[in-house]
Amino acid sequence: MNAPPFADWALVFLQGLYRAQLALARVLHMLGLTGDADGQAAWPWAHRIALETLRIDAGLTRQLAFALAATACAVVLACVALVSRKGRFASAIAALAVAWFAPWPPSSLWLSPAVPTSFQRDPAPFSVSNVVRGAHLYTQHCAACHGADGRGEGPLAATLAHWPPTFAGALLARRLDGELFWRVRHGTRDEHGVSTMPGFAATLGPQDTWAVLDYLKALSAGSGARAEGAWPVPVPLPTLDVRCGDAAPQSLEHWREGQRVRIVALAPGVAAPPEDPRWQTLLVTARGASMPPATGTRAANCVASTPDAWLAFATIAGLAPDALGGTQLLADRRGWLRARALPGSAGWSDADLLCRSDAAARPAAASATGDPLTALLLRVDTEPVRDVQAGLPH
Ligand code: HEC
Structure with missing residues (x-):
């Protein structure tokens, strides 16, 4: 993210505003005061706090925080006036004065249009099956305008009044997921109301729409990696089923138990690498390819058993499926994908880190140990990344 420097307290304040709106929507829904939109609590108002604008305007954020604090102060003084006998008059005057002078910025600056699904998130986890399902829907319905690589240069793009945006940057992360969802379902209009x-x-149900958005996130990562050599925003390791040897498949989360995961795209006929105590190794094979015989007792033997995991990882890595063999990806302990080693690379290095935290560009902690992989792993552990919504880490 290329956001300007922003005070820590201001970021916490904006995260608080996001959570407060989310909580408000849920409470109103629980009390039966608001209805559903596509199966989840609906946001009942036509506006919400413009978190993404505030995120890039530190001055406006400060002013809003100050106005809120002053208003809260006025409320406290008003309560004091109600309950106290002695200072009633003085407190009431003070409450009125503080409320009157609270420096509220014009609401057009800090409110933005909202839709009923603004604060909704995908109820299903980011998974290989959703990414693959989304990929098919995207090819069918979206690629003509947005382009197969999501950079907005599909065959129809030049015929449109508005050029489609590129997904190779941080666009998707600057939005709320629920508003992307709404726009895909109900279309977009320009400032004159023209579609x-x-x-x-009419063609995509809620689940299909979330699946297309999952695919867009994977595509955005891959296209960003191709264009800039980095993932524009953190991508989670998509959930899938893992089969170890002859055992029954289990879910990824259950299998990895909070460990780092190295994903190895095994080219046909290549032997599985040895297991390594620093991570769990997950082998991914192309559809229909059989696992090569294990070459030693310590060879990794856990394979992604969800169909088309190969395709999902190729999309995220920014490689054509044919070129994925030999690629490795590394996921941190929290389940975020962090680094990619291309086929034929001699070993891991800092340059393989495709997802850095906001506190990037710190000198690598352990470069002195001389082992670049250990340095990379330490860096990944000490600089965690977080999910981004409306330009804010959550
Ligand atoms: C007819 C061409 C066309 C098709 C088909 C199309 N889009 Fe778009 N899309 C656009 C244009 C043009 C924009 C830019 C709209 C704007 O900025 O007003 C856009 C914008 C978007 C945005 C960004 C919205 C935002 O918040 O800025 C998303 C996400 C998106 N499209 C997803 C999709 C998905 C998913 C599909 C397929 C289900 C799809 N589009 C199909 C033309 C198209």
Whole structure:
């Protein structure tokens, strides 16, 4: 993210505003005061706090925080006026004065239009099956305008009044997921109300729409890696089933038990690498390829058994499926993908780190040990990344 420096307290303040709106929507829904939108609590108002604008305007954020604090102070003084006998008059005057002078910025600056799904998130986890399902839907319905690589240069793009945006940057992370969802289902309009993108509510149900957005995130990562050599925003390791030897498949989360995971795309006929105590190794094979015989007792033997995991990882790595063999990816203990080693690379290095935290560009902690992989792993552990919504880490 290329956001300007922003005070820590201001970031916490914005995260608080996000959570407060989320909590408000849920409470109103629980009390039966608001209805559902596509199966989840609906946001009942036409506006919400413009978190993404505040995130890039430190001055406005400060002013809003100050106005809120002053208003809270006025409320406290008003309560004091109600309950106390002695200072009633003085407190009431003070409450009015503070409320009157609270420096609220114009609401057009810190409110933005909202939709009923603004604060919704995908109820299903980011998974290989959703990414693959989304990939098929994207090819069918979206690629003509947005382009197969998501950079907005599909065959129809030049015929449109508005050029489709590129997904290779941080665009998706600057939005709320629930608003992307709404735009895909109901289309977009320009400032004159002229339709710029058709809506797909008639063709894509809620689950399909979330699946397309999952694929867009994977595509955005891969296209960003190709264009800039880095993932524009953190991508989670997609959930899938893992089969170790002859045992029954189990879910990725259960299998990895909070460990780092190295994903190895095994080219046909290549032997599995040895297991390593620093991570769990997950082998991914192309569809239909059989596992090569284990070459030693310590060879890794856990394979992604969900179909098309190869395709999902190729998309995220930014490589054509044919070129994925020999690629390795590394996921941290929290389940975020962090680094990629291309086929034929001699070993891991700092340059393989495709996902850095906001506190990037710190000198690598352990470069002095001389082992670049250990340095990379330490860096990944000490600089955790977080999910991004409306430009804010969560
Ligand atoms: C007819 C061409 C066309 C098709 C088909 C199309 N889009 Fe778009 N899309 C656009 C244009 C043009 C924009 C830019 C709209 C704007 O900025 O007003 C856009 C914008 C978007 C955005 C960004 C919205 C935002 O918040 O800025 C997303 C996400 C998106 N499209 C997803 C999709 C998905 C998913 C599909 C397929 C289900 C799809 N689009 C199909 C033309 C298209």
